Amino acid sequence: MDKPIIVINPRSHQGTAFKRWLSIKQGLIHHLPDGFEEAVIENDKTLDEILGVRIAKSSELIIIVAGGDGSINYLINYLIKYHKSHLQKLAIGGIGLGSSNDFHKPALKIIKGIPLMIDLEKPWVKHDIGVAKYVGENGISLEKYFVINASIGVTAQANWNFNNPSALLKFFKSNSSSLAIFYTAISTILKHKNITVQIEYNDEKFESELSNLNLLKIPFISGNFRYPQSVPSDNGFFGLNFSHHMGTLDLIKLMFDLGKGVFDVDEKKISDYTDRLKVTSKESFVLEFDGETDKCHSVEIEIVPKAINLLAK
Template sequence: MTEERKRARLIYNPTSGQEIIKKNIAEVLDVLEDIGYETSAFQTTPEPLSAQKEAERVAKAGFDLIIVAGGDGTINEVVNGVAPLEYRPKLAIIPTGTTNDYARALKIPLGDPVKAAKIIGQNQIIQMDIGRAFGDKYFINIAAAGTLTELTYSVPSEVKTHLGYFAYVAKGIEMFPQTKVRPVKIIHDQGVFEGEVSLIFVALTNSIGGFEQLAPNTKLDDGNFTLILVKTDKLFEMLALLIQALNGGQHVTDVNIEYLKTSKLRLEVLDDEEPFMLNLDGEYGGDTPVELEVCHNHIEFFVNRNEIAAESISAEENELN
């Protein structure tokens, strides 16, 4: 009797990035079949939560693997589809988005869908932490607040498609002068922070906005967020912090930075102005106040373990495979 083949579903965003997946989909499916997966494909539609609904359906149907071809937003949707469920299929990524922060963190090859698909054949897995906000919204990479974090809402998707990461850079430069400090209260594992901040980052990986040094000692599976608070709105001080971050993550000891680990936190704004808008993986997630928590080792992802720095992973290698 022949062994039953594992079932996989490729969920792909046809408009992501430069629409590269559409040119490679047949070859990607061949790779997955060669690895041993009986694979079918689903093309996302403009309907809201198209990828999320399909991921939930596939998980409930008992599929073994979901491969996500798209950017961080598509991955976020798929994770939100499976994260609340008792049975969660393994996930794999084919990065075709603009910044591809999550793929960078997992060292999945960029710009080559076939090469990315072959990572699955290496059979290297990490039980990844994911974040939960407002009790029912999940995120894979970053929760953020502050003027600059709102720039992802204001870059039209067609501009992102044509200009890619430069669209964000241009918008960031435009919004820099609008940045200002706000008084906040943050309750975390080590106590309470009360003070003025201009930017708040709650990170699950070391890759934020295309930079891999903003949260330099973040682990992918240790049950903790890396909380980064920027305590200045002065342009030259913020540029100095950016230069330090690019120079090996030296910003973490700067007087204008609060940097700590926590498994959960509560954030509220203390002034009478508008609440902070929370950015979850590049999309608007809701307004403060908000409680965030880590779902420890919640979803198994195929990763390029050979390229991930050992200090980024808590689990021993024999636990991973």
């Protein structure tokens, strides 16, 4: 097997990722004792320029992404678009240089506060991925893949706000990720309005006033917010958690509950499993996947079982 290649996204974490990378680079020798190659995404250098030839020629290849959840999503979408036939000879690992780093949770290995998803002693882990098909606001049909989770409602809107920050939020993001995430959650909840949607999953089809919907392959959704639901990596199902008809106080309680890993089902909350979901609305809504965001009126999401290999945490 070739040496693992570490792909570094220096733009992660408000452009501080490369400095964070340098702070832990020497410490990686304990986790990658046979060494590694490194490549930096810079000067408009594409992933294909970095990885294309290596993937085609290697019999097995470990690719470790040093960046945030968005960097992981970027790699997954690139691999499926250009190297789908090679996926089973690849394994994906991660070094969490981003703001939330949900892909790396729960973090079992940490260097200087930075979580690692790098364990070469354990077998590769099979992992399902989601594919979201929708028409963007520009009228173009899109197909996006995700490995962590997807959302609609207040979580998605919070991610949109986080990705398009005000001056105050930029300050928080530069100084404290946890404070930035908490501020974004509170400010989004205070402005939130429920969305009238039609939902289809399993054998259910109904209309509802959607407050929040999380579709999970990893139960962490941002910072300390997480669901208690068990979601095996390769069972062919998403964890579906749906909150509806909630007011501001309900959403604030939901936020504090999720901060403790609590989601108690009641008349306003549904928890289930599904391998497909369709959400349609007359209103435009934000769709979030692995922290990336877009807007649409309708989305169909399906699972692709055991599509990729991950390094053990």
